[in-house]
Amino acid sequence: MNRQLPITIYVLSLALVLTALTAGRAFAQGPQPPTDDEVNAVAKELFCPVCENTPLDVCPTQACRQWRDQIRSLLAEGKTSDEIKQYFVDTYGDRVLNEPPRTGFNWLAYIVPPLVILLGALSVVRTLKGMKKPVVVSPAGGADRSEARRLAEDDYAARFEEEVRKRK
Amino acid sequence: MTEEIKTLPPKRGAPLWAQILTLAGLIALLTMVWLILGKRQQGSVQPGEVIPDFSLTLFKDYQYNEQTQVSLSDFAGKVVVLNFWASWCKPCEQEAAELEAAWKFYEARGDVIFLGIDYVDTEPEALLYLKKFGITYPNGPDLRTKISQMFRIRGVPETYFINRSGVLRYVQVGPFTTLQQIQSIVDSILAE
Structure with missing residues (x-):
């Protein structure tokens, strides 16, 4: 009997603490509606379904104001940003997203631009390689090209020096 | 000692496979753009077209x-x-x-149905609107804008009149101003 008493007290204390914590959380959530910043943080990731290419957080139409109110209500219900975005997609379609979902035909939007950039970069590299210094070719074909070039430069230097000497 | 200095032309052009790949990609991209632009310029569905089947989930109480x-x-x-x-x-x-008056006028006949499709709207405001104007004919939201995309609407309000065979007969872009305007269109389709 004496042993049971501390256990009972312990369980009751734990239950009281848990109840107090839960009640505290419920009290904290209730009277605090989502702020404008919280609403806009979700809204800026969505686009107005009526006026194209306008993010929802800056869209001035009545429809957008209604949608921002909807976001506020959903946040107040405890929905996460992803859940709210999914709600908007389910209701208004994929075009409300600021980027197309990575499914089906939409993959082209993700694959084509990097592919084009890659091909462009390859093309630039090849072009730059082709623009290297001119190559000297010996008509005799005996010496290699760099040797022929060195000889040609030496010959020019020798003739230049000879000309300078003559003029002195 | 004479030497001829030649400048070899730089080797140009990507490998054949890259050229084919680039060309195929370009053609695919242009085809996509052409199809999308073509679809956008097509405008809304035209009278004479058979309207494909679609489903509409009605608002609660409807x-x-x-x-x-x-x-x-x-x-x-x-x-x-x-x-x-x-x-x-607005x-x-x-x-x-x-529209509600016209619905009430034809409701008892049983061979005319009015259907309201709520385009990109929020449900609380939509229900308030329906209540405000006492709309009683079936109404529902255009979920994922599937129906409006099918009709390729350009805005709201737009009204489509479909005959008994499922063929579109008339499109009203913008609001009706009188009950008679609606009645004359419905009556002409009923008389077909």
Whole structure:
């Protein structure tokens, strides 16, 4: 009997603490509606379904104001940003997203631009390689090209020096 | 010692496979752009076109023959008046009373059905709008804008009149101003 008493007290204390914590959380959530910043943080990731290419957080139409109110209500219900975005997609379609979902035909939007950039970069590299210094070719074909070039430069230097000497 | 200095032309051009790949990609991209632009310039569906079947989940408190979801095929043999609207659309308010009056006028006949499709709207405001104008004909949201995309609507309000055979007969872009305007269109389709 004496042993049971501390256990009972312990369980009751734990239950009281848990109840107090839960009640505290419920009290904290209730009277605090989502702020404008919280609403806009979700809204800026969505686009107005009526006026194209306008993010929802800056869209001035009545429809957008209604949608921002909807976001506020959903946040107040405890929905996460992803859940709210999914709600908007389910209701208004994929075009409300600021980027197309990575499914089906939409993959082209993700694959084509990097592919084009890659091909462009390859093309630039090849072009730059082709623009290297001119190559000297010996008509005799005996010496290699760099040797022929060195000889040609030496010959020019020798003739230049000879000309300078003559003029002195 | 004489030497001829030649400048070899730089080697140009990508490998054949890269050229083919680039060309194929370019053609695919241009085809996509052409198809998308073509679709956008097509405008809304035109009179004479057969309207494909679609489903509409009705708002709560709205039913048709005790169903909460209706399809166009449910109305085979009837003239269908399909009205796209939204609670944020001011011109829609101009015709709301006329549409309801027209529905009341034809409801008892049983061969004309009015259907309201709420375009990109929020449900609380949509329900307030329906209550405000006392709209009683079946209404529901255009979820994922599937129906409006099918009709390729350009805005709201737009009203589509479909004959008993499911063929589009008339499109009204913008609001109706009188009840007689709606009646004359419905009567002409009924007389076919």
